[in-house]
Amino acid sequence: ARDRIQNGGTEVVEAKAGAGSATLSMAYAAAKFANSCLHGLKGEAGVVECAYVDSQVTELPFFATKVRLGRAGAEEIFPLGPLNEYERIGLEKAKKELAGSIQKGVEFIKK
Numbered sequence: 001a002r003d004r005i006q007n008g009g010t011e012v013v014e015a016k017a018g019a020g021s022a023t024l025s026m027a028y029a030a031a032k033f034a035n036s037c038l039h040g041l042k043g044e045a046g047v048v049e050c051a052y053v054d055s056q057v058t059e060l061p062f063f064a065t066k067v068r069l070g071r072a073g074a075e076e077i078f079p080l081g082p083l084n085e086y087e088r089i090g091l092e093k094a095k096k097e098l099a100g101s102i103q104k105g106v107e108f109i110k111k
Contacts, residue, residue, distance in 0.1 A: 040069030053077060060095060062102055 033049055040047040052064040055077045068076035
């Protein structure tokens with residue numbers, strides 16, 4: 001079940017056999033995040049979303065985690081909660097992949 005959740009977007013695209021994509025869910029997520037940013041910028045309390053930010057949650061320079069949004073943007077970055085063995089293994093695999101993507105992004109920005 002976890003793999004189906006992690007690969008849900010890909011599964012939707014494959015099920016549509018190239019006739020569409022998971023665009024609606026991506027648009028919804030973007031609208032929800034933008035709305036939360038606006039609420040935070042207005043000074044509303046307790047606005048928490050997941051965001052890919054410059055952080056020290058892991059040894060990587062950027063990571064996606066829960067953040068509290070406020071007038072100054074991401075005002076608090078929450079640590080990861082306790083992880084079980086399955087999650088720790090998945091995180092280590094993801095960090096290896098993510099490190100390469102981060103490096104490519106950093107190099108691109110420097111150009």
